[in-house]
Amino acid sequence: MNITIVAGARPNFMKIAPIIDAIKQKQTEGYNMNFRLVHTGQHYDKNLSGTFFEELNIPLPDVNLDVKSGTQAEQTAGIMIGFENELAKNPCDLVLVVGDVTSTMACTIVGKKAGIDVAHVEAGIRSGDMRMPEEINRIVTDSLTDYFFTTSTIANKNLQDLGVKPEQIYFVGNVMIDTLRKNEPRLKQPKIWKTLNLKQKHYLVITLHRPSNVDEEQQLKSLITKIVTLGKDLPIIFPVHPRTKKLLEGLDLSFENLHYTNPLGYLEFNYLVKHALGVLTDSGGITEETTVMNVPCITLRENTERPETCDIGTNILVGSDSKKIESAFKNLLANNWKQGHIPELWDGHAAERIANHLVEIYEL
Numbered sequence: 001m002n003i004t005i006v007a008g009a010r011p012n013f014m015k016i017a018p019i020i021d022a023i024k025q026k027q028t029e030g031y032n033m034n035f036r037l038v039h040t041g042q043h044y045d046k047n048l049s050g051t052f053f054e055e056l057n058i059p060l061p062d063v064n065l066d067v068k069s070g071t072q073a074e075q076t077a078g079i080m081i082g083f084e085n086e087l088a089k090n091p092c093d094l095v096l097v098v099g100d101v102t103s104t105m106a107c108t109i110v111g112k113k114a115g116i117d118v119a120h121v122e123a124g125i126r127s128g129d130m131r132m133p134e135e136i137n138r139i140v141t142d143s144l145t146d147y148f149f150t151t152s153t154i155a156n157k158n159l160q161d162l163g164v165k166p167e168q169i170y171f172v173g174n175v176m177i178d179t180l181r182k183n184e185p186r187l188k189q190p191k192i193w194k195t196l197n198l199k200q201k202h203y204l205v206i207t208l209h210r211p212s213n214v215d216e217e218q219q220l221k222s223l224i225t226k227i228v229t230l231g232k233d234l235p236i237i238f239p240v241h242p243r244t245k246k247l248l249e250g251l252d253l254s255f256e257n258l259h260y261t262n263p264l265g266y267l268e269f270n271y272l273v274k275h276a277l278g279v280l281t282d283s284g285g286i287t288e289e290t291t292v293m294n295v296p297c298i299t300l301r302e303n304t305e306r307p308e309t310c311d312i313g314t315n316i317l318v319g320s321d322s323k324k325i326e327s328a329f330k331n332l333l334a335n336n337w338k339q340g341h342i343p344e345l346w347d348g349h350a351a352e353r354i355a356n357h358l359v360e361i362y363e364l
Contacts, residue, residue, distance in 0.1 A: 001362045002092040003035045004111075007061070008042035008079070008103025011176075011285045013052035014266065015098040015121060018178035018351035020058060026355050031364045033355070036090055040079045040103040041066040051265040056179060062090075072102065072133060079106035087114050093362070094119055097141065098175070100305075105137040112144045121175060121354065123148035124155030124164075125284075127305040131212070134284075135305070147361065149354050152308050152343060172353040173345030176288050181348035183267060190268035192261055196235055200275045204234055209241040210282040213300055213320075220244075221251050223300065223320065227280060228255045230329040237272060239264045278332045287315040292346060296337040298328045314340035 003023070007016050016037070026033045039061035053060060065082035067075060079102065087095075087110065095111035097104045098121040111118045120141050127135050142148065148164060150156050151174045159169055192198070206227060214220050228236060239261045240248065248260070264272070273279055273289060278296040281287065284306050290297035291313025299310075302319040309315035314337065318324035331337055345353075358364075 001033055001094065001358075001364060003033070003094045003096050003358075004087070004090070004092040005035050005037050006040065006083075006095065006097045006103055006107045007037065008040035008067075008107075009099075009101040010052065011099050012101060012103070013056060013058060014179045014285070015175045017052075017056040017058050018175050018182065019096070019098075019121065019354060022351040022355035025352075026359065026364075031359055033358065033364060036063075036092065037061045038083065038086055038107075039064045040082065040107070041068055042075065042079065042101060042103050055266050056183070075102050076106045079103055080110050083107045083110045084114070087111065087116065092116060094358075096121065098122055100125070100134040100138045100141070102133070102137060105140045108141045108144050117146045118144060119147040119149060119358075120145040121149045122151055122155075124150045124159040124169075125152075125305040126155075126158050127303045129303050132210075138305070147357075149350075149357070151306075151346075151350075154307060170353070170357045171345065172357070173347060173350035174288060174343070175350045175354070176285055177292050177346045178348050178351050179266075180270065180289055180292060183270070184274075186267055187271040187274060188267045189271055190261070190264055192237065192259065193272075196237075196259060198235060198237075198275075201277045202234065203276055204231055204236045204278055204280060205272050205276045206236055206238045206280040207241070207286060208238075208244055208282055208300065210301065212302075213282050214244045214247050217247060217251060219320070220247060221253060224253055224258070226322065226325060228258050230326060231257065232333070233257060234277065235259060237261060237276075239269060239272075278337075287313070288346075290314055291340055292342055294340055296332055298325070298332070300325075308343045312341050312343050314338070 005016055007013055023033055023035050041064050067078040094117045096119045097108055108118050123142055129135055148169045149172045156169050208214055236258050274293050279290050280298045282300045287297050287306055287309040291309045297315040299317050318328050
């Protein structure tokens with residue numbers, strides 16, 4: 001069988017890496033399973049894309065659609081046009097998409113219109129917040145998908161409630177954690193560690209990129225000011241997403257303990273996360289990694305599509321509620337954080353399960 005694997009943005013690369021490894025393993029076992037890797041070019045900053053191929057040993061893409069940035073409509077249209085041409089030139093038996101970025105949705109639509117099966121890795125997660133572009137991407141993707149590979153029993157139920165047949169749903173675990181477990185021994189100190197003389201469990205990491213946090217200048221300024229104030233003298237490391245950097249340039253946010261960095265590669269960023277006292281973020285994927293690494297995580301959102309990181313893991317939701325943020329900091333600084341546990345099947349073998357299911361589905 002021929003599989004076209006789609007990657008478009010930073011989180012995708014972490015998810016496809018173990019899947020590619022699992023497919024290669026099946027090839028060594030004699031199974032007729034081939035893949036073609038399509039990079040849509042949705043993220044094009046080197047530290048948001050190129051570095052990941054090098055660090056995670058992902059083969060170079062067979063094609064880069066080179067779509068780059070634009071409005072939601074422009075980016076979606078560009079990906080669809082490029083991917084339609086790609087499938088016409090290189091037919092396949094299965095389009096495999098991961099996550100919930102624009103590329104996921106756009107390539108799912110194109111694949112189905114071409115009469116090709118679609119498999120969605122990380123299917124069924126929901127935030128219930130239609131203001132999030134990712135939520136729309138998830139809903140559209142899952143409405144068209146043929147094979148659903150899920151990270152949790154909550155996702156299974158979400159899909160069943162929508163009428164998806166149980167035999168289409170495969171609970172496999174979390175491929176993001178496959179990548180984390182494989183690369184934990186390879187995590188490396190970023191230069192900023194020595195530059196700032198950082199010490200384990202004596203600094204915070206912050207990431208922000210969602211429109212609800214960064215689109216309104218005063219909201220962003222107020223949020224960062226509160227975090228810096230509550231963090232007292234702790235160094236706060238802020239790898240800045242290109243989208244956020246543009247907004248920060250016009251704000252007067254100069255604090256002695258707030259340190260901006262360029263986007264970091266996977267190995268350096270997760271080194272910072274692993275050794276931090278805590279992480280503040282509006283990213284869903286980071287809440288999964290902090291849960292597995294047992295690092296306290298404060299999520300600056302009103303909702304999450306990964307409730308298991310709150311119910312089972314080390315994550316709590318605070319949104320923009322000042323009292324909740326203050327309470328979280330009080331517990332964090334007092335070393336009074338809740339005890340987290342690792343969700344079911346987040347064991348580093350999700351991609352192997354996906355490959356095994358594909359062998360069964362296509363009777364290879």
